[in-house]
Amino acid sequence: MTAALETSERLRRWRLALGSEAEGCCGGLGGDDTRMDAALAGLYGGGPGAGGGRLGRSAGLGSSAPTVARWLGDIREFFPTTVVQLMQQDAIERLNLKQLLLEPELLESVEADVHLVGTLLSLNKLMPEETKETARTVVRKVVDELEAQLAQGFRAAVSGALNRAARTNRPRPRDIDWNRTIRANLKNYQPEYRSVVPERLIGYARAARAVKRDVVLAIDQSGSMAASVVYASLFGAVLASMRALKTSLVVFDTEVVDLTPELADPVDVLFGTQLGGGTDINRAIAYSQSLITRPTDSIFVLISDLYEGGVRAEMLRRVAQMTAAGVQVIVLLALSDEGAPSYDRQNAAALAALGVPAFACTPDRFGPLMAAAIERRDLSQFAGEEV
Structure with missing residues (x-):
C-alpha cells in the first residue's frame, strides 16, 4: 500500500471513530462507510439521552423495534460476530433496550451469545407468552454451541x-495398567533377563x-x-x-x-x-x-x-x-x-x-x-x- 493510501485509510478510521465533528480534519465518508458511521452513531452517541460516547455522536436507536432491527442488520453486515455481540451488549446497557427484547420479531434478529442469554434470563418473569418460545430457541442455540465447544x-x-480414582492393586488381567505397573516395579528390573518382575500390579477396578x-x-x-x-x-x-x-x-x-x-x-x-x-x-x-x-x-x-x-x-x-x-x-x-x-x-x-x-x-x-x-x-x- 502506498503512503498516500495508508494516510487515507488512517484518516477514514479516525473519522469513523471520532464522528462527524472530525470531518473537517479527516474528510468525509461515502458509500457503505456512511451506513457504518450511522450504526456507530446510533449506539455511541454523545447527545442527550444517548448515554455519552465518542466525540460528535448525537444519534440514537430510538424506541421502535423496526429501527433497532435495521440497526442490528447493519452491524452484522459491517462487523465480525465478536464485535456485533459486544455492540449488542453495549446497546442493551447504554440505551436501555431490554424492553425491546421482549418482542419476538426483534429477538429473532439478535446475534446470540452468553451475555444475551444472561439478559434474557433476567427478563424471564417479565416475558409475555408469545416471546418465551423465541427466547428458549435463542438460549438453546447458545447452549448447543457451548456444548459443542466444551x-x-x-x-x-x-x-x-474417575477411572484413575478407581485404581486397585488386585486388578483382573485385562484391567492392568501396564505403564503404571512397570514404573512402580522398576526397582525389580532383572538385567540378565532384561525384564521387570511385577511384584505389585496396578489397574482399574471394574465398578x-x-x-x-x-x-x-x-x-x-x-x-x-x-x-x-x-x-x-x-x-x-x-x-x-x-x-x-x-x-x-x-x-x-x-x-x-x-x-x-x-x-x-x-x-x-x-x-x-x-x-x-x-x-x-x-x-x-x-x-x-x-x-x-x-x-x-x-x-x-x-x-x-x-x-x-x-x-x-x-x-x-x-x-x-x-x-x-x-x-x-x-x-x-x-x-x-x-x-x-x-x-x-x-x-x-x-x-x-x-x-x-x-x-x-x-x-x-x-x-x-x-x-x-x-x-x-x-x-x-x-x-x-x-x-
Whole structure:
C-alpha cells in the first residue's frame, strides 16, 4: 500500500471513530462507510439521552423495534460476530433496550451469545407468552454451541479422573495398567533377563456402575454472575449424565432453589433461575450440607462473588465443618471468560485461612479442575491461574 493510501485509510478510521465533528480534519465518508458511521452513531452517541460516547455522536436507536432491527442488520453486515455481540451488549446497557427484547420479531434478529442469554434470563418473569418460545430457541442455540465447544473435553477430563480414582492393586488381567505397573516395579528390573518382575500390579477396578463421587454445585444467581450461571448449568448437565457421579445443582439469591430434577436439560435449568436480587450464601451452604451424605466422597463447588447478605460467621463456620468432615470444597469467584471478577476480598481471605482458596476459572479449565478434585490432588495450581 502506498503512503498516500495508508494516510487515507488512517484518516477514514479516525473519522469513523471520532464522528462527524472530525470531518473537517479527516474528510468525509461515502458509500457503505456512511451506513457504518450511522450504526456507530446510533449506539455511541454523545447527545442527550444517548448515554455519552465518542466525540460528535448525537444519534440514537430510538424506541421502535423496526429501527433497532435495521440497526442490528447493519452491524452484522459491517462487523465480525465478536464485535456485533459486544455492540449488542453495549446497546442493551447504554440505551436501555431490554424492553425491546421482549418482542419476538426483534429477538429473532439478535446475534446470540452468553451475555444475551444472561439478559434474557433476567427478563424471564417479565416475558409475555408469545416471546418465551423465541427466547428458549435463542438460549438453546447458545447452549448447543457451548456444548459443542466444551462438553467433549470436559467429559473426557472428568471420566479420566474417575477411572484413575478407581485404581486397585488386585486388578483382573485385562484391567492392568501396564505403564503404571512397570514404573512402580522398576526397582525389580532383572538385567540378565532384561525384564521387570511385577511384584505389585496396578489397574482399574471394574465398578463402573457404582457412584464414586457426589457433586453439589451451588450457583449464586445475582445479576453479576450471569455468565457463570450459563456455564455452570451446562457443566452440571454433563456431570449429571455420568453414572459414576451423583450430581445436585442448586441456585440461590436470598432463597435457595434445587434444580437437580431439571439437570437433564441445561435450558430447563437456566429458565429455572431468576437473575438478580440479594445473596444469602450461608443459607445456600446450609441446604447444600443437607445433600451431602458421604463427606469423604463429596465435592462441593460454590460459584459466587462472595458478597454475603446473610450471616457471614455462620457461612465460614459451615465451610469449616465441611472441610473438617472431608468434603472437597471449591469456591469459584467466576466461571466465565470475562476476566478478573469483582468479589468480596475479606470473605475470600477468610476462606483461604480455612484452606479453601477462592479463585476464578475459565470454562476450558473447569474440566481439569474437577478432575483434580475427583483425584483429591492439590488445587493450588488453579488458584495460581486466576483469570
